[in-house]
Amino acid sequence: MTTEHIIHRTPIFSDDWWSALENFAEPKLFKDSFNPADFMFNDENFLDFLRCRASVDQHQLPEHDNFLRVFVDGGFRYKEKAEILKHPPENGEKLKHYCDRIFDGKEYMILANSVEQFLPNLHKKLIALNIYDRVLPKLQLKTEQSLHINCTIFMGNYSMTPLGIHRDDDFLRGGIHFHLGPGPKVMHLWPTEVYIKNTGSAFRSFELSHRLLATPEHKCFTLEAGDSFYLPQNIYASGPYHVGCPQGFSMAMTLGFFYENAQETLQHALLNLVSDRPEFDQLKNEAMCLYLEMLREHQGFSSVM
């Protein structure tokens, strides 16, 4: 394990914790930095999220949205997602029991984005922590860029994140993981050029090869229940290639920092408007034509359109 980025005896959201993150440029692992039993998100909250998610009008937030993704045996699955939306956890049912029932012994991961939008109490707690004001000054955004923070949950009994070894989207500018356990998770990181040189391409991969693990630039961090970990996006050209490998059942909450400029905001608004509504195919075509037209007129994009 890399040791120069490991910090002890520093509770999450304390002044020392924020200070240790400095300019969000380096990976940082804070050992034993919170008590999962007292954390703002727990099994019950996730069960509430699934029940709430299942109760949402499917025309408002249909099955194929990205707020909730379900993977089984490493693959993206609609069948089990539909099962969760149709038969959410019963009142009083424990999370592990529910997942065992739905996934029937298979290897699975549930990835839920923007859970705070479905859980008002979590949203209130996040606002009370003043995270936005702590993060914004350190990210050195340009004036036309705006910062968005959201909450993502990774949970399951998977042995490798089904996303494979990957780089995050360009609009993600770092994220803090709060590992709730009970099982540990090993996070592996590689600089972009090292990953490409050793795999032969920039594509994501699903094999932790000996060659990759043996590179001197490879960093790995073991997250245990109560550890927090910052995964930066700007220490290497476009963020490190990374993958999480849990051992046994575990859950983690992440706070993701996103930024975008006005043009990207418009792009996401348009895509959100049209991508969830199959009945809006015509509008989707028109919106994309309009958007492409704007891109053509936008200096800097004309050469690629």
Ligand SMILES: [Fe+2]
């Ligand atoms: Fe990622």
